[in-house]
Amino acid sequence: MNRVPASTGPxxxxxxxxxxxxxxxxxxxxxxxxxxPFVVPLTPYVLNIFMQAATYAIAVLGMTVVLGYxxxxxxxxxxxxxxxxxxxxxxTVVLGLNFWLTLLLGIGLATVAGFVLGLTTLRLGGHYLAxxxxxxxxxxxxxxxNWASVTQGPDGVAGIxxxxxxxxxxxxxxxxLVLCLVFLYAAIAFVWWLPQTRTGRAxxxxxxxxxxxxxxxxxxxxxxxxxxxxxxxxxxxxxAFYAAGFAYISPDNFNFARSIEFLTMTLLGGADxxxxxxxxxxxxxxxxxxxxxxxxxxxxxxxxxxxLIMVFLPAGIWGIVRGRFDRFRKFDSVDVDSIAPLQxxxxxxxxxxxxxxxxVAKHFGGVKAVDGISVEVARGTVHTLIGPNGSGKTTTLxxxxxxxxxxxxxxxxxxxxxxxxxxxERAGLGIGRTFQNIRLFAxxxxxxxxxxxxxxxxxxxxxxxxxxxxxALSALKFVGMAEQMHMTVKNLPYGxxxxxxxxxxxxxxxxFLLLDEPAAGLNLTEKKNLGELxxxxxxxxxxxxxxxxxxxxxxxVSDTITVLNFGKKIAEGEPGYVxxxxxxxAAYLGETADAAA
Amino acid sequence: xxxxxxxxxxxxxxxxxxxxxxxxxxxxVLIVRATNVVNFAQGDFAMAGGFATVAFLxxxxxxxxxxxxxxxxxxxxxxxxxxxVYYPLRNRSYLxxxxxxxxxxxxxxxAALYIFGPQPRAMNRLFDKPxxxxxxxxxxxxxxxxxxxxxxxVTFQYFLFERTMLGKKLQATSQDKDMARLVGIPVAAxxxxxxxxxAVLGGLAGALVSxxxxxxxxxxxxxxxxxxxxxxxGGFGDITGAIIGGLLLGVVESFGAQYISVAYKDAFxxxxxxxxxxxxxxxxFGEKISEKA
Numbered sequence: 001m002n003r004v005p006a007s008t009g010p011x012x013x014x015x016x017x018x019x020x021x022x023x024x025x026x027x028x029x030x031x032x033x034x035x036x037p038f039v040v041p042l043t044p045y046v047l048n049i050f051m052q053a054a055t056y057a058i059a060v061l062g063m064t065v066v067l068g069y070x071x072x073x074x075x076x077x078x079x080x081x082x083x084x085x086x087x088x089x090x091x092t093v094v095l096g097l098n099f100w101l102t103l104l105l106g107i108g109l110a111t112v113a114g115f116v117l118g119l120t121t122l123r124l125g126g127h128y129l130a131x132x133x134x135x136x137x138x139x140x141x142x143x144x145x146n147w148a149s150v151t152q153g154p155d156g157v158a159g160i161x162x163x164x165x166x167x168x169x170x171x172x173x174x175x176x177l178v179l180c181l182v183f184l185y186a187a188i189a190f191v192w193w194l195p196q197t198r199t200g201r202a203x204x205x206x207x208x209x210x211x212x213x214x215x216x217x218x219x220x221x222x223x224x225x226x227x228x229x230x231x232x233x234x235x236x237x238x239x240a241f242y243a244a245g246f247a248y249i250s251p252d253n254f255n256f257a258r259s260i261e262f263l264t265m266t267l268l269g270g271a272d273x274x275x276x277x278x279x280x281x282x283x284x285x286x287x288x289x290x291x292x293x294x295x296x297x298x299x300x301x302x303x304x305x306x307x308l309i310m311v312f313l314p315a316g317i318w319g320i321v322r323g324r325f326d327r328f329r330k331f332d333s334v335d336v337d338s339i340a341p342l343q344x345x346x347x348x349x350x351x352x353x354x355x356x357x358x359x360v361a362k363h364f365g366g367v368k369a370v371d372g373i374s375v376e377v378a379r380g381t382v383h384t385l386i387g388p389n390g391s392g393k394t395t396t397l398x399x400x401x402x403x404x405x406x407x408x409x410x411x412x413x414x415x416x417x418x419x420x421x422x423x424x425e426r427a428g429l430g431i432g433r434t435f436q437n438i439r440l441f442a443x444x445x446x447x448x449x450x451x452x453x454x455x456x457x458x459x460x461x462x463x464x465x466x467x468x469x470x471x472a473l474s475a476l477k478f479v480g481m482a483e484q485m486h487m488t489v490k491n492l493p494y495g496x497x498x499x500x501x502x503x504x505x506x507x508x509x510x511x512f513l514l515l516d517e518p519a520a521g522l523n524l525t526e527k528k529n530l531g532e533l534x535x536x537x538x539x540x541x542x543x544x545x546x547x548x549x550x551x552x553x554x555x556x557v558s559d560t561i562t563v564l565n566f567g568k569k570i571a572e573g574e575p576g577y578v579x580x581x582x583x584x585x586a587a588y589l590g591e592t593a594d595a596a597a
Numbered sequence: 598x599x600x601x602x603x604x605x606x607x608x609x610x611x612x613x614x615x616x617x618x619x620x621x622x623x624x625x626v627l628i629v630r631a632t633n634v635v636n637f638a639q640g641d642f643a644m645a646g647g648f649a650t651v652a653f654l655x656x657x658x659x660x661x662x663x664x665x666x667x668x669x670x671x672x673x674x675x676x677x678x679x680x681x682v683y684y685p686l687r688n689r690s691y692l693x694x695x696x697x698x699x700x701x702x703x704x705x706x707x708a709a710l711y712i713f714g715p716q717p718r719a720m721n722r723l724f725d726k727p728x729x730x731x732x733x734x735x736x737x738x739x740x741x742x743x744x745x746x747x748x749x750x751v752t753f754q755y756f757l758f759e760r761t762m763l764g765k766k767l768q769a770t771s772q773d774k775d776m777a778r779l780v781g782i783p784v785a786a787x788x789x790x791x792x793x794x795x796a797v798l799g800g801l802a803g804a805l806v807s808x809x810x811x812x813x814x815x816x817x818x819x820x821x822x823x824x825x826x827x828x829x830x831g832g833f834g835d836i837t838g839a840i841i842g843g844l845l846l847g848v849v850e851s852f853g854a855q856y857i858s859v860a861y862k863d864a865f866x867x868x869x870x871x872x873x874x875x876x877x878x879x880x881x882f883g884e885k886i887s888e889k890a
Binding site: 134146 | 629635637681682685686689691692693694695696697699700701702703704705706707708710711818822825826829833860861863864866867868870871874875878
């Protein structure tokens with residue numbers, strides 16, 4: 001067995017080997033493709049198809065970022081593509097500007113449009129986003145056609161010239177194709193590199209579970225806007241080279257149908273990978289050539305194909321290819337002993353309570369889920385919230401970490417008023433959380449899940465990839481899951497998923513940990529281990545706010561218990577006192593206070 | 598023409614146009630409530646309704662029979678759609694389903710193109726008399742028919758959903774599928790029925806609007822976008838909201854074309870939508886958009 005010390009990162013070395021092999025392969029194929037037109041005699045028609053594929057692929061790589069990585073739908077990619085194209089077309093033909101200047105202008109236009117559209121609409125997401133992007137696409141189309149004094153209307157812009165660089169004119173199609181390919185390769189490299197970065201990881205976390213990502217400390221809106229803006233910028237580049245390549249552009253090239261085409265290319269190839277998108281583009285551009293025999297029904301078959309891809313190829317063609325290879329992929333085993341122990345200590349020198357809820361209420365319409373409760377949580381204690389079903393426990397937790405805004409009342413954490421803060425800002429203050437129904441980033445690996453936890457703002461660990469991974473491994477070792485670091489989370493058994501979720505919270509070095517029914521669904525041994533774990537955490541000075549139903553666990557770990565019923569606090573104190581309190585017994589057993597007493 | 602009469606005229610046309618959006622929006626909303634999925638091919642049901650009516654009319658059938666047969670055909674389309682496009686993806690996230698319905702939309706449009714050719718078809722109006730004049734306002738009979746049929750459809754739907762056992766089962770399905778299944782409601786059949794009914798509504802809208810717009814393969818997309826905007830403006834998932842939103846959109850568009858610009862007529866709907874999404878994303882009647890932890 002090949003044991004690698006964890007400090008250099010077992011995953012890293014494995015990945016480094018794999019990536020360097022991949023990089024070499026990529027470089028070889030890239031050079032080979034660029035040489036093809038000079039070796040094999042190609043007709044101008046075939047060169048045109050290549051040029052189209054290369055420029056489309058750049059726009060499709062944008063879709064990979066926004067749809068594949070960040071999971072946000074964008075049905076206006078042709079608009080951003082069009083902004084790049086029209087900037088070059090009108091810029092060079094009408095204004096007589098230099099191509100490279102108009103290229104920058106086009107990228108700038110597309111980027112700004114993407115940023116503004118993203119910023120205003122991405123908080124809605126889902127079908128709203130789909131609709132808004134379609135509307136944007138339609139308005140763009142209307143403007144292109146109707147604002148003829150500027151856009152030259154439905155006739156389009158003709159006579160767009162090829163660029164020159166250092167005196168070299170790209171008039172020969174073959175050389176221009178190489179220029180397009182250079183930009184395409186740069187885009188591929190960028191999109192390939194992105195998922196392993198901090199932002200890329202955050203994007204995938206948002207795709208997998210936006211709510212959990214936000215609570216773990218990811219500024220989800222920011223990450224989505226970044227993805228959308230990058231996507232628009234890539235489309236702008238593609239559009240700019242398209243315009244100069246084909247010399248003529250018209251509104252028809254940038255309509256809704258084109259956006260759908262970009263979408264289909266992304267999905268067909270595989271949205272989750274840079275190569276999938278490029279592969280899908282090539283296939284869909286060549287396909288019409290092969291499917292000529294279908295003639296008039298080609299587009300109908302194409303629509304049908306979209307449905308079939310969604311049903312039978314959810315990960316795209318590249319996803320299937322990669323799945324085949326992944327089965328043979330081997331990871332070096334993890335040397336758990338060499339992983340540094342998790343640094344968790346929270347200083348306990350301030351006697352003031354760490355958290356104060358002052359008369360907090362949360363109403364849903366007429367339902368008073370939480371009806372004016374005041375609670376103080378002392379530092380370094382386990383504070384348990386109990387109450388019958390529907391008493392407002394989880395609502396309280398959701399108000400605590402900002403998923404709900406309270407109807408009234410204030411929340412103070414560590415002397416800071418957090419009432420108006422977003423969940424990720426609260427995570428940045430050191431509030432960690434687990435969920436009643438586990439919310440992990442299901443198709444990411446165990447260690448990546450925990451790294452997302454480690455990269456919260458203000459986490460007192462390094463920000464580099466190595467530091468984040470080290471922190472994540474320490475957190476996994478702490479819960480006893482380090483050996484499974486490479487496994488995909490959705491393949492783990494339930495109990496292990498719970499532990500990964502706790503590790504994700506711990507990796508963020510929280511001073512305050514919210515746990516929503518952590519014992520639910522665990523067997524006796526697992527429950528016992530959980531109790532031990534909570535005591536260990538408390539030993540490090542961490543404050544734990546717990547919702548739980550398991551009485552033996554509650555008695556074992558709690559310092560203070562608060563009891564809720566119908567959204568109000570009915571008792572509070574030490575376990576021995578609270579659990580025998582007549583009102584509490586009545587609330588649980590449904591007897592009146594008098595009868596129980 | 599006096600200022601008042603002129604504006605009433607524009608308002609009347611706007612309400613009629615808005616009724617079409619409302620009918621398609623209703624279909625949207627019913628499917629969203631039943632499945633949590635937005636059907637981007639909803640407008641193409643209207644397109645199919647138009648073509649089906651034209652086809653039956655040109656084969657010499659009387660108007661009412663062509664109309665009814667077209668709706669039957671659309672109902673069948675709806676069920677096929679539910680089984681082929683929605684059902685295989687029912688356990689996946691909204692994204693694959695949205696994309697699948699987009700695929701269905703492309704398919705329907707191009708199948709229509711293949712069968713009927715690229716030329717838009719004209720359709721006879723429901724009545725021979727072009728219109729009636731009330732107090733100086735000229736009322737187009739086709740517009741009157743649109744308003745009447747919409748009112749009829751909305752009334753029918755109210756009774757269906759509020760007063761029948763089938764309606765109660767449909768409501769239960771849309772509120773909580775698991776619970777509905779546990780009490781013995783055939784959930785899959787209820788969802789198939791929802792698609793059936795939504796397709797018929799779309800077909801009705803298409804058959805009604807075709808004499809005004811011409812029947813073309815692209816007519817569905819633009820109607821669908823407006824209807825979708827109407828649904829959001831009204832408050833996504835709210836039936837009354839879809840109707841009010843549709844009418845509002847029709848009126849805004851009508852006045853916008855009258856006073857601002859005919860060329861940008863289609864843009865007004867989207868601008869109104871942008872405004873709503875920025876200022877009141879939950880719409881007039883409000884949809885809960887927050888996710889439960």
